[in-house]
Amino acid sequence: MNDQKLSQYPALPPGSTMLKTKLTPQQLDQFQAELDALRSEVAADLGERDATHIRSVVREVRLNAVVGRGLLMFGFDPISFIVGVCALARAKILENMEVGHNVLHGQYDWMGDPTLNSQKYEWDIVCDSGHWRRTHNFEHHSYTNILGQDDDYGYGLLRMTGDQKWTWRTLLQPIWYALLAIGFQWGVAIQDLKLGRWFKGRMPKGELAERAAPFLKKARSQLYKDYVLFPLLAFWNFPRVLLGNALANLIRNLWTNAIIFCGHFTADAQVFTKAEVAGETRGGWYLRQIQGSSNLEGGRWFHLLTGHLSHQIEHHLFPDIPAPRYAEMAPRVRDICARYGIHYNSAGFWRQYGTVLWRILKYALPVERRPRLVDA
Amino acid sequence: MTTSLNQHLWLGLSRVLRSHWLHPLNDADAWERLRVWMNPMWSRRDYPARVLDIIDETPDTRSFVLKPTARWPGHRAGQHVVVQVEINGRRVHRSFSLSSAPTPDRRLRITVKRQPGARVSGWLHEHVRIGDVLRLSAPTGRFAPAEGAAPLLLLSAGSGITPLMAVVEELHRRGDPRAIVFVHCCRTPTDFIFADRLRVLAAEWPNFELRVHYSASAGRFDVRQLSVLLHCQTLVCGPRALTQNVETLFLAAGVKDQVRSESYSGRVLPQGDATQESFGVHCSDTEQVFTARGDTSLLEAAEAAGLKPAHGCRIGICKTCQCTKRSGTALNLRTGEISSEPNELIQLCISVARSPLELAL
Numbered sequence: 001m002n003d004q005k006l007s008q009y010p011a012l013p014p015g016s017t018m019l020k021t022k023l024t025p026q027q028l029d030q031f032q033a034e035l036d037a038l039r040s041e042v043a044a045d046l047g048e049r050d051a052t053h054i055r056s057v058v059r060e061v062r063l064n065a066v067v068g069r070g071l072l073m074f075g076f077d078p079i080s081f082i083v084g085v086c087a088l089a090r091a092k093i094l095e096n097m098e099v100g101h102n103v104l105h106g107q108y109d110w111m112g113d114p115t116l117n118s119q120k121y122e123w124d125i126v127c128d129s130g131h132w133r134r135t136h137n138f139e140h141h142s143y144t145n146i147l148g149q150d151d152d153y154g155y156g157l158l159r160m161t162g163d164q165k166w167t168w169r170t171l172l173q174p175i176w177y178a179l180l181a182i183g184f185q186w187g188v189a190i191q192d193l194k195l196g197r198w199f200k201g202r203m204p205k206g207e208l209a210e211r212a213a214p215f216l217k218k219a220r221s222q223l224y225k226d227y228v229l230f231p232l233l234a235f236w237n238f239p240r241v242l243l244g245n246a247l248a249n250l251i252r253n254l255w256t257n258a259i260i261f262c263g264h265f266t267a268d269a270q271v272f273t274k275a276e277v278a279g280e281t282r283g284g285w286y287l288r289q290i291q292g293s294s295n296l297e298g299g300r301w302f303h304l305l306t307g308h309l310s311h312q313i314e315h316h317l318f319p320d321i322p323a324p325r326y327a328e329m330a331p332r333v334r335d336i337c338a339r340y341g342i343h344y345n346s347a348g349f350w351r352q353y354g355t356v357l358w359r360i361l362k363y364a365l366p367v368e369r370r371p372r373l374v375d376a
Numbered sequence: 377m378t379t380s381l382n383q384h385l386w387l388g389l390s391r392v393l394r395s396h397w398l399h400p401l402n403d404a405d406a407w408e409r410l411r412v413w414m415n416p417m418w419s420r421r422d423y424p425a426r427v428l429d430i431i432d433e434t435p436d437t438r439s440f441v442l443k444p445t446a447r448w449p450g451h452r453a454g455q456h457v458v459v460q461v462e463i464n465g466r467r468v469h470r471s472f473s474l475s476s477a478p479t480p481d482r483r484l485r486i487t488v489k490r491q492p493g494a495r496v497s498g499w500l501h502e503h504v505r506i507g508d509v510l511r512l513s514a515p516t517g518r519f520a521p522a523e524g525a526a527p528l529l530l531l532s533a534g535s536g537i538t539p540l541m542a543v544v545e546e547l548h549r550r551g552d553p554r555a556i557v558f559v560h561c562c563r564t565p566t567d568f569i570f571a572d573r574l575r576v577l578a579a580e581w582p583n584f585e586l587r588v589h590y591s592a593s594a595g596r597f598d599v600r601q602l603s604v605l606l607h608c609q610t611l612v613c614g615p616r617a618l619t620q621n622v623e624t625l626f627l628a629a630g631v632k633d634q635v636r637s638e639s640y641s642g643r644v645l646p647q648g649d650a651t652q653e654s655f656g657v658h659c660s661d662t663e664q665v666f667t668a669r670g671d672t673s674l675l676e677a678a679e680a681a682g683l684k685p686a687h688g689c690r691i692g693i694c695k696t697c698q699c700t701k702r703s704g705t706a707l708n709l710r711t712g713e714i715s716s717e718p719n720e721l722i723q724l725c726i727s728v729a730r731s732p733l734e735l736a737l
Contacts, residue, residue, distance in 0.1 A: 040711055051465030062406055106695040109721050112467035115405045118695055138688030138696055
């Protein structure tokens, strides 16, 4: 973006462009080489340790699911209900975040295990894995934070930056956000239906049905499992199982939503325009991934329950490296960023999530409206 | 009557148990993982087999005597199995001939020559101990002598002796009346796999003749000097150069149906630093063929040829275009990794051909 273009903009919020470091082409190439070298080093070291990790998480998921569902089915007291809900929620969170999301990225394809293969894995969530591979692995990870290309930026529902269009319904976006968080698995499940295009009549006839078919099939099997099969197996205990399963799904939805919103919507996470990224090299792509993402700090258990999305920056740089490795790579990435003067966005969960909620509230109001607008 | 009723009931029950209405209670992967975790011999995928004995045949060759479970479907002499091992977290598959004929005690034997630089044979030598469990595929292959009265020639070189040892044991077990000439070629007497067993057989079995050619002392083995060659039903096993030679001779003599061969080929190594060269790419699932230059990504080359492989980001991120490379060598331009082992996953958008390729597309 040249100066002449920049001057067309009204005053930008302080900080937002300051945090976008510009590197010369030579610097960018060198920066790219350093990150490539880090990736190669870790990729060459993959082995037994990573295989043992993912298999032990799969075991833990199954154990938690069996214990959780067992307590809900056979228990009759409130304590076993609470423990059962927590165990089942934990199973779903670990399965979605550490196993499903990471396996679907192909992080474990090198193991040659068909049950952990990115093209074959189906996860415990209403979102069809084929849809996910397209909207997330391809669209979100290629076009990260590019307005108009990355649908994950606001999910076509929320205005998270002044560059997105404001309308009267944006005023109610705290409510929209609460609804999205509560039903988050449904939000990501219908992302690939491109309902926005359908509402505007821009979708050819029949395309919606075609897009919806895998979603409907997956949704049917998930609803059947949690709200028909397991409640029926509990006989007279069925209301308890029904409620427990709904709560476990709700907890998973709220948690995954909070973690995922911390990935790209914190105060310092940058957005990009199509013009800005024209002719982008891999070094430029790396730079955009860092500047558009933010990390969460916490202990080992916290990282595991986020599926290591707490290392969002490392995940976006190296989406197909097994996630537990991000913790080892983070100090090196941070060091590289420091040497190139690139802002490395990292803080504790509450601080980061606080800034996300603040953005949702702030941009609900018609603030920072800019001439070049993209639909929210 | 009752058995058929029982069968019907059993079939009906197993169909109900496998119904998708019971998912995830009947998740086959989860139950398999649980069984294997409790006891690897309880696996119901592939065929687990316990290592009963390990025999050093030569300084670089070892036999593994295996006992499969009751599910083992049985094999015929000359067949091979695919052995699946996990090396540093990676599952790897390799074919090995069964070097024993079927026996009443249902024991199997595979005989593995340690090849320099080969991952699987080296791993089997170093890591497998008595009591371990190996995973085998069902036996496959149709490498066996034809029925008839014509004399038999068994010809092998190096570790090509392994399926022929099973054939010899089988012929001996059923007292085959044919005259049998076994010609084996190896470097030195210490490299002669199954030497003792074959010498004992030659001594006690009048219609069995054993000839050994040691190439270190007697020079390169020339199959054309074998006078009995074209007059026998012939089974040949060894490196591709040998089997091709023999087949050509039989073809030229117009008796191609009298020879059966099995060869092993090593890895397909890159053919020079060929960025300008073009290589044929065979898509084995759709039986389509295209040509890829060494400096054009396989995805672009496939598209230029009118194919439409699934793809997404085109920069090596999303893995939509990932497919199994069945054979050949490809270079990953992003990481610089060379993939030359069979059945490895490659990303078409960032890989270029370094040899002719076969892809699962």
